[in-house]
Amino acid sequence: MASALDNPLLFLLVLLFPLSAMAQTNGTISLGSSLSTSDNSSWVSPSGYFAFGFKPVADKNLFLLAIWFDKVPEKTIVWSAHRGNLVLYGSKVELTSSGQLVLSNNQGQEIWTAQVTTGSATSAAVLDTGNLVLLNSNSGITWQSFDHSTDTILPSQILDMGTTLSSRETETNYSSGKFELRFQTDGNLVLYTTNLLTNYLYNAYWSSGTAGTNSQMIFNQSGYIYLRQTNGSVHNLTLGNIVSTRDCYHRATLDFDGVFRQYIYPRNWAGESWSIVWSVPSDICTAIAESIGSGACGFNSYCILDYTQRPRCYCPPNYSYLDSSNTFKGCKPDFVPQSCEPGGSGEEPRPQFQMTELPNTNWPMSDSEGYNSKNEDECRGRCLGDCLCALAIFTGVNCYTKKLPLSNGTIGTGTTKALIKVPQGNSTSQFPFQREMCFSFLEQEGI
Incomplete structure (x- = not known):
């Protein structure tokens, strides 16, 4: 059989073939092997279950050095180097001649290294377990991704x-x-x-x-x-x-x-x-309940489980998301809160407020005052008469006024009612979650 040396063109193709690909012909990644954001290649496990390399994230010019399930359509990521820090096009990871796994940015600066604890690596491998390992000359593990789990x-x-x-x-x-x-x-x-x-x-x-x-x-x-x-x-x-x-x-x-x-x-x-x-x-919505922190969702929002039992975060009437791309960050009022300054001649008239309701909703950790009250109108009046009150919770027996920021908001079953202070004539829907929950149900039913 003719060898590559007998055919100059074949010999040239062998020389030009990426080192990273050649290094994996027997499942072993040899010293000097590298991957770049520009070559669209990866180091894979022997059976092809997992791959290690640069994964485009959100933008064609941003990449995450990661391990993922390579035979699952969505290429689910299970580990990332440099804990989620993205790199630009032109970055490179290399198993250096000295046995170090090094990530360099597009300027050639080393920004992450797998810290080998004992000896030096002579090769690396991606195992069918999803573990990226650096190996010494005796095939002993000197570093492994399993020891540095992310999520x-x-x-x-x-x-x-x-x-x-x-x-x-x-x-x-x-x-x-x-x-x-x-x-x-x-x-x-x-x-x-x-x-x-x-x-x-x-x-x-x-x-x-x-x-x-x-x-x-x-x-x-x-x-x-x-x-x-x-x-x-x-x-x-x-x-x-x-x-x-x-x-x-x-x-x-x-x-x-x-x-x-x-x-x-x-x-x-x-x-x-x-x-x-x-x-x-x-139920993550109710599991987190303490006096500090925002809860499962961000401040001024409330949490509800959808049909898949995953939490969703919603804003009260006349509040909107701080970041519409991340609904877990919380909500802000879309109006100037009630002023505590006394009115006076020559001043602009202060806006009038009213109470709008959300049934079965509570922010249990934001109490400012508590009252014995079996009258809902009295509970409304308590909040309207308190310039610091953002909402009141009426239980049918007691009334609790709440101040901003609101935390640990949840919605469930029962008779508890949230009465939310908003400007008169400017109230949005009292049930902002219902439309999305309806579509979730239709999706579940395949409609």
């Missing part, structure tokens, strides 16, 4: 105590969000909200209740997630029977909305979405 864990992954998962900021923004899943050093698995500006940790809104008993959190190769206890017993998080990983891809993700969910996706299916196996907490 997702995969079958065969083990988390030690002290490990934290952080949600994304939004569904399409892979920077760290305000929710954390912590496998604490006391053995308790806990969900928290945090203040992104100060890193202040709010109270937990869910926990496994297993402090003092666990040593590892395991996502086994059969698709079950459990906490292995020090005495050898297990505390299952995945309940009941589950579809085998032979038939379905599995992942567990702390989603941007604060819910930890386990998902499956059939391996031989061309559908568009993952199915939820289980999730905690069951």
